[in-house]
Amino acid sequence: MELAMLAFERPAIDWHAFAPELVLLAVGSILTLIDIVYNERARRVMPALAAVGLLATLVPVLTLAVDGADRSMFDGAFVVDDMALTLKALFLISGFVVVLLSVDYIRDGDYHENEYYSLLLASLLGMVLIASSRDLITMFIALELLSIPAYMLAAWRKGGATSNEAGLKYYLMGVFASAIMLYGMSLIFGVSGSTQFDAIRVALDTGGDSAPMVTLGILFVLVGFGFKVSAVPFHTWAPDVYEGSPTPITAFLAVAAKAAGFVALLQLVFVAFSGRYDVVEPFFWIMAALTMTVGNLMALRQTNIVRMLAYSGVAQGGFMLAPFAVAGQATDSAIQAIVTYLIIYAFMNLGAFAVVLAVAKKTRSGEISSYAGLFSYAPGLAVAMTVFMAALAGIPPAGGWVAKLLVWRALLDASSVQGTVLAVVVAFNAVLAFSYYAKVLREMWMSDAPDGDTSPVSVSGTLTLALGLTVLATLAFGVFPQLAARFGDFSASFAL
Amino acid sequence: MLVNQFLLLSAFLFCTGVYGVLARRNAVMVLMSIELMLNAVNINLLTFGVLHGTVSGQVFALFIIAVAAAEVAVGLAIVLLIYRNRSNIDVDDLDLMKG
Numbered sequence: 001m002e003l004a005m006l007a008f009e010r011p012a013i014d015w016h017a018f019a020p021e022l023v024l025l026a027v028g029s030i031l032t033l034i035d036i037v038y039n040e041r042a043r044r045v046m047p048a049l050a051a052v053g054l055l056a057t058l059v060p061v062l063t064l065a066v067d068g069a070d071r072s073m074f075d076g077a078f079v080v081d082d083m084a085l086t087l088k089a090l091f092l093i094s095g096f097v098v099v100l101l102s103v104d105y106i107r108d109g110d111y112h113e114n115e116y117y118s119l120l121l122a123s124l125l126g127m128v129l130i131a132s133s134r135d136l137i138t139m140f141i142a143l144e145l146l147s148i149p150a151y152m153l154a155a156w157r158k159g160g161a162t163s164n165e166a167g168l169k170y171y172l173m174g175v176f177a178s179a180i181m182l183y184g185m186s187l188i189f190g191v192s193g194s195t196q197f198d199a200i201r202v203a204l205d206t207g208g209d210s211a212p213m214v215t216l217g218i219l220f221v222l223v224g225f226g227f228k229v230s231a232v233p234f235h236t237w238a239p240d241v242y243e244g245s246p247t248p249i250t251a252f253l254a255v256a257a258k259a260a261g262f263v264a265l266l267q268l269v270f271v272a273f274s275g276r277y278d279v280v281e282p283f284f285w286i287m288a289a290l291t292m293t294v295g296n297l298m299a300l301r302q303t304n305i306v307r308m309l310a311y312s313g314v315a316q317g318g319f320m321l322a323p324f325a326v327a328g329q330a331t332d333s334a335i336q337a338i339v340t341y342l343i344i345y346a347f348m349n350l351g352a353f354a355v356v357l358a359v360a361k362k363t364r365s366g367e368i369s370s371y372a373g374l375f376s377y378a379p380g381l382a383v384a385m386t387v388f389m390a391a392l393a394g395i396p397p398a399g400g401w402v403a404k405l406l407v408w409r410a411l412l413d414a415s416s417v418q419g420t421v422l423a424v425v426v427a428f429n430a431v432l433a434f435s436y437y438a439k440v441l442r443e444m445w446m447s448d449a450p451d452g453d454t455s456p457v458s459v460s461g462t463l464t465l466a467l468g469l470t471v472l473a474t475l476a477f478g479v480f481p482q483l484a485a486r487f488g489d490f491s492a493s494f495a496l
Numbered sequence: 497m498l499v500n501q502f503l504l505l506s507a508f509l510f511c512t513g514v515y516g517v518l519a520r521r522n523a524v525m526v527l528m529s530i531e532l533m534l535n536a537v538n539i540n541l542l543t544f545g546v547l548h549g550t551v552s553g554q555v556f557a558l559f560i561i562a563v564a565a566a567e568v569a570v571g572l573a574i575v576l577l578i579y580r581n582r583s584n585i586d587v588d589d590l591d592l593m594k595g
Binding site for chain 1: 510536541573592
């Protein structure tokens with residue numbers, strides 16, 4: 001055999017399209033190296049370096065967006081289009097806010113500081129990669145890259161029993177879900193003979209005699225991601241993990257990690273499985289209805305603010321799952337609703353966690369009752385929390401109402417019985433959700449401070465910046481709804 | 497080619513793994529059950545790869561083996577952490593948080 005035939009030919013690489021991942025990888029590696037060389041002496045600069053690195057990663061994302069051309073590499077396994085870029089930017093900005101939230105918390109606690117930021121960046125690298133992946137292998141690698149550091153971050157408080165417990169629960173649930181998802185992927189690979197989404201779509205459209213295997217494969221993959229986005233009945237890990245993890249990591253998991261799961265679902269449902277909406281739609285209908293209702297009912301009985309936000313996050317996930325139930329009937333408005341919801345949810349939820357962090361510094365408590373009289377001694381925080389709670393409940397002018405409206409529109413656009421019934425369920429749940437967000441508002445505005453302790457809360461500069469960013473974004477999306485809808489409109493990206 | 501036999505073996509391994517994850521109380525045994533599930537996936541991928549005459553099945557399986565090793569390293573580290581703090585790795589005893 002001639003040697004020339006065996007020679008490896010490098011596929012064409014578009015370095016510009018790859019630049020965000022490469023920059024983030026470089027920053028993460030530099031952070032790790034600095035940690036090894038300077039060790040404890042580098043503690044003070046780590047968060048600043050991580051934050052600057054994340055902003056630097058936004059630069060190639062912006063240049064790619066200005067360039068505007070869709071790019072595709074490795075036979076279509078890695079795609080850079082408008083939607084991928086928007087989601088990359090969302091992950092990077094969420095990561096930046098999480099770094100801002102982490103600075104004081106990680107410095108003041110009994111934590112390893114240097115590795116924390118390297119791991120956070122590694123996890124973000126996985127998220128940035130998942131937004132571009134159009135191939136089962138790439139998606140799997142990206143998903144594990146974002147999950148494995150997250151398991152360690154959840155268990156970061158090494159001495160704390162609850163953090164240990166959170167870490168192990170998150171780990172076991174995560175790998176169990178990965179294994180189920182992989183089994184589904186192997187079945188789909190078996191039917192289509194390819195790992196690429198476009199080839200899978202074509203194969204599933206025509207794969208008549210292996211229909212049961214396709215159905216089983218799709219269901220296994222969707223169940224696997226159901227764990228990742230904490231959809232009922234696969235949500236049981238979420239409240240415990242959120243309560244036990246360090247609070248900035250809770251914010252990270254509740255926003256960025258959940259968004260990554262939804263991004264993967266978007267690509268799977270609307271590209272790979274787009275020939276089998278008959279399987280996908282009923283599955284998501286049931287899961288969305290269950291997730292909203294159970295999440296809200298459980299959130300009603302919580303007395304701990306982080307657990308309440310965890311269940312509220314489960315319920316919000318249900319609102320994001322709802323448009324998938326009409327994925328085939330109203331494809332464009334469903335995609336727009338999901339992406340817009342992801343963007344707005346990221347800001348309002350990160351903001352709520354920022355307030356929780358700031359208040360917990362004074363009260364040292366996670367109970368909702370510890371918010372009593374917050375307005376009397378920390379009016380700024382109380383107003384910010386009011387904005388976020390209103391946004392989460394969907395009250396204008398705070399951002400959440402735009403997201404809920406788009407979900408409704410997608411469901412009604414389908415003009416089918418299932419879509420309309422689910423729209424009614426969404427409406428019912430939006431009202432139900434208001435009651436527990438209002439509970440926090442009542443404590444803050446109506447009740448008196450416990451023991452008359454009205455010494456002010458000291459809010460650090462980084463936390464103020466994070467609060468400012470999130471309040472501004474939440475209000476901007478609510479006051480200028482076109483803005484959010486514009487970011488979420490990607491009907492062209494999925495023009496098949 | 498005997499595709500069915502391989503698929504049945506893999507399905508059996510996968511079910512054994514799921515049972516192990518749900519029923520075993522020792523965290524290390526749960527980890528081993530998850531390994532069984534991943535190996536079932538690998539058998540599936542190799543079988544289908546040969547069936548379709550493509551190398552991607554084997555490549556996918558290699559990636560899964562590598563990632564599984566990384567996962568287990570992290571998992572054992574977390575289990576060790578819990579053993580140090582509580583001298584016991586029974587997953588049923590991890591019930592500090594409820595509701």
